[in-house]
Amino acid sequence: MSTRPPVVRVEKLTKIYTVGEQKVLALDQIDLTLEAGEFVAVMGPSGSGKSTLMHLVGFLDRPTAGTYLFEGTNVNDFSSDDLADLRCQHLGFVFQSYNLLSRTNAIENVELPMIYAGVPEGERKKRALEALDAVGLTAVADHQPNQLSGGQQQRVAIARALVNDPSLILADEPTGALDTKSSDDVMRLFRELNEQRGITVFLVTHEPDVARNAKRIVTFRDGHIVSDEPVGQAVIR
Amino acid sequence: MNVLAIFKVAGRALFRNKVRSLLTMLGIIIGVAAVIVTVSIGVGAQQSVSAQINGLGSNxxxxxxxxxxxxxxxxxxxxxxxxxxxxxxxxxxxxxxxxxxxxxxxxxxxxxxxxxxxxxxxxxxxxxxxxxxxxxxxxxxxxxxxxxxxxxxxxxxxxxxxxxxxxxxxxxxxxxxxxxxxxxxxxxxxxxxxxxxxxxxxxxxxxxxxxxxxxxxxxxxxxxxxxxxxxxxxxxxxxxxxxxxxxxxxxxxxxxxxxxxxxxLQDIANAASATAAVMEYLLAGVAAVSLVVGGIGIMNIMLVSVTERTREIGLRIAVGARSLTILMQFLIEAVLLSSAGGAIGIALGALGSIGVAVFGGWPMVIPPAAVFVAFAFSALTGIFFGYYPASQAAKMNPIEALRFE
Structure with a gap:
């Protein structure tokens, strides 16, 4: 483990948004490292910068200042096509609102990232079914999103996130739209993926119960990290 | 990711919205059918006129x-x-x-x-x-x-x-x-x-x-x-x-x-065919205008479609689609719509031509060149009017796109 570079390492990462004539400091010189195999939850009130950090870590946005090393490589100067390829090969996204394609069955939804990765059609289907099996949805593989419950839809989204065998899964409020039971299922799935496959999970949430599934909790306020500590035994209990 | 795969993605996206796809094509269908019918009317009438002139005496x-x-x-x-x-x-x-x-x-x-x-x-x-x-x-x-x-x-x-x-x-x-x-x-x-x-x-x-x-x-x-x-x-x-x-x-x-x-008598014949040719130009002009209107229809629906599918586009970008790939997908969607519309229009135009020929009592003639030009023009219409919506899709900011309600 010690020989592998950290999956994510950001130094003095700063993001300033310009809204009208006002400049908003969303992230103020953040230093943060995610080691391979970590399960980190980011907490904080809305507007604290946690989502901004996730977008920067997920190559969906570029920082105003600071450095970002992804698996030891500085990606500051990467072109947007390079970043698209990185997202495709190394990242998996899970969103609060699932973002499944409507009128498209679970298999085809899970196949989507593989299309952009250039996986041949036959193999796509096989791997999509494997991923759906991993999230326990083999039975509804040919169902369309509107035939699935919220929890099932989110598990399809997780299958989609892990199908390209990513090193990092970014989950943005993945349980925000789910009931407690579905929420627990989804979080158990994330723990399994983290523990059994060694996938690094970066979770943004504002629910302490959800955050407790992680091994480490980072708390944001006003664009700064205000605490960064492992989840203690006492908290879990 | 190869072009064939993008074609499949585009085709599937159109198939998912059959009714909308058909309505989008309607403008092109009517435009191309109009071109085919008018050219057929023009040529048929011309032949009919020259047959009448030949009736005065052969050459x-x-x-x-x-x-x-x-x-x-x-x-x-x-x-x-x-x-x-x-x-x-x-x-x-x-x-x-x-x-x-x-x-x-x-x-x-x-x-x-x-x-x-x-x-x-x-x-x-x-x-x-x-x-x-x-x-x-x-x-x-x-x-x-x-x-x-x-x-x-x-x-x-x-x-x-x-x-x-x-x-x-x-x-x-x-x-x-x-x-x-x-x-x-x-x-x-x-x-x-x-x-x-x-x-x-x-x-x-x-x-x-x-x-x-x-x-x-x-x-x-x-x-x-x-x-x-x-x-x-x-x-x-x-x-x-x-x-x-x-x-x-x-x-x-x-x-x-x-x-x-x-x-x-050739002078009379020439005058008559010149008249028929002017008619044909007039009809072709009307048909060309209707094709352009059809193209604008495609552009409108594609723009609406891009807005409506903002989240889908955001998702595709998030899972690793390059912006050129997104551009290609939407451009191909537009071209598939317009060329499918062109093909249907040619079929309908042929049917219409038969009807007009029976009604007008002259031989049904559809010049192959008219079919080719109509089809090529409709495909070009797709590229021309599909480019702007496609570039809008490709330029989308994924974060805002994913938040879009």
Whole structure:
């Protein structure tokens, strides 16, 4: 483990948004490292910068200042096509609102990232079914999103996130739209993926119960990290 | 990721929204169908007009005697008596001349079946029916033997038959008195109706030109020579050959005016096809406008579709689609829509053309070039009007796109 570079390492990462004539400091010189195999939850009130950090870590946005090393490589100067390829090969996204394609069955939804990765059609289907099996949805593989419950839809989204065998899964409020039971299922799935496959999970949430599934909790306020500590035994209990 | 995979993604996206895809195509479908139908109407009408003009006579040249000056008074065209049957025989030997017939005209009172009728008598050759493309409805036409013998036989136009035999019985085999000379009726011409100038073409009696010269006009010169060229393309050539030969035969030197005139029906035909061509341009213009409107329709729906699918686009970017891939997907969607619309439009246009051709009573013609151009244009419409919406999709900010409600 010690020989592998950290999956994510950001130094003095700063993001300033310009809204009208006002400049908003969303992230103020953040230093943060995610080691391979970590399960980190980011907490904080809305507007604290946690989502901004996730977008920067997920190559969906570029920082105003600071450095970002992804698996030891500085990606500051990467072109947007390079970043698209990185997202495709190394990242998996899970969103609060699932973002499944409507009128498209679970298999085809899970196949989507593989299309952009250039996986041949036959193999796509096989791997999509494997991923759906991993999230326990083999039975509804040919169902369309509107035939699935919220929890099932989110598990399809997780299958989609892990199908390209990513090193990092970014989950943005993945349980925000789910009931407690579905929420627990989804979080158990994330723990399994983290523990059994060694996938690094970066979770943004504002629910302490959800955050407790992680091994480490980072708390944001006003664009700064205000605490960064492992989840203690006492908290879990 | 290869282009074929993008094609499949685009095709699937369209298939997911069948109704919207069909409605988007509608503009192009109508535009292309309009192009096909209008071009078909244009060509069909043109062919129909030229068929009618050919009905005046196949590749016809009319040779009239020139004018003469008698005591200071000029007689006007046709006043001279310079054309002879021998001229006709000489002209018939020219290459590219399919047929020649003299025409000797007279007016006379004809009597038959206890009644009489004033009509025009034309002395012609057997080739007349070919030259005027004027078949018989019953009986026979006179032959070269009848010409040689100056036989007293005649062929009647339908108007003459209707006036002398109002009961509808057949006159073939009966006798017709022309200036009190009995002629045997051997045939009846098919009814032809009015000429372009409003004359009743059926009010006529045809007899051998030799009989007309001998028994009616009493001379040796003929009023008109009808010459038929063997093809539309050789009319001009035949016209100059005819002129040369007649100048030679009539010993006309370069400094003298010709004692005859050669008239060409091609000018009328040209004017008619020019009219048809103008119509075709007009219709094609209307069709082109409707194609452009169809293209704008595609652009509108594609723009709406891009907005509506903002989250989908955001997701595709998030899972690793490059912006060029997104651009290609939406461009291909637009091109698939417009070319599918083009194909359906061609099919509908062909059906419409059949309908119009049946209604208009002319042959159904769809030039392959029109089909090709219409299809190519509709595909181009897709590229042209699909590019802007596609570039909007490709430029999307994924974060905002994923938050879009």
């Amino acid at each position: 016809l040249l009319i040779i009239l005697p020139g004018s003469v000056t008698q005591g200071g008074a000029r007689t006007g065209s046709g006043g001279a008596s310079t054309l002879t049957p021998a001229d006709g025989l000489a002209l018939a030997k020219l290459p590219h001349v399919a047929a020649v017939s003299p025409q000797v005209n007279a007016r006379a009172q004809v009597i038959a079946n206890g009644s009489n009728w004033a009509t025009s008598i034309s002395g012609v050759a057997p080739s007349y029916t070919f030259i005027r493309t004027w078949p018989l409805s019953s009986g026979l036409f006179f032959s070269d033997t009848d010409i040689a013998a100056s036989a007293k036989v005649c062929v009647l136009g339908q108007t003459v038959v209707d006036n002398l035999w109002p009961d509808g019985s057949s006159p073939v085999g009966k006798t017709l008195l022309i200036r009190n000379v009995p002629f045997t009726i051997i045939g009846v011409l098919k009814a032809r109706g009015q000429s372009a100038t409003g004359q009743d073409q059926d009010d006529t009696v045809l007899i051998p030109f030799s009989s007309a010269l001998e028994r009616l006009t009493g001379g040796t010169t003929i009023g008109t020579l009808l010459v038929s060229a063997d093809d539309t393309s050789t009319i001009a050539l035949v016209q100059s050959e005819v002129t040369q030969l007649l100048e030679q035969r009539h010993r006309i030197t370069a400094s003298q005016p010709d004692d005859f005139t050669v008239r060409n």
